[in-house]
Amino acid sequence: xxxxxxxxxxxxxxxxxxxxxxxxxxxxxxxxxxxxxxxxxxxxxxxxxxxxxxxxxxxx
Numbered sequence: 001x002x003x004x005x006x007x008x009x010x011x012x013x014x015x016x017x018x019x020x021x022x023x024x025x026x027x028x029x030x031x032x033x034x035x036x037x038x039x040x041x042x043x044x045x046x047x048x049x050x051x052x053x054x055x056x057x058x059x060x
Contacts, residue, residue: 028035034055041049 034050037049041047
């Protein structure tokens with residue numbers, strides 16, 4: 001009886017883990033432009049191109 005419960009829990013855990021990975025991949029692919037701009041400006045020592053409120057507006 002407990003074996004079936006453990007198997008179901010493992011299957012559900014794997015499904016949740018896969019969904020988290022898919023969500024992170026989606027978020028990163030949607031925001032890759034913003035990530036690159038912020039990374040390159042900090043790498044080159046330039047001032048930040050976007051202030052916090054602008055980054056929040058881009059998320060919507």
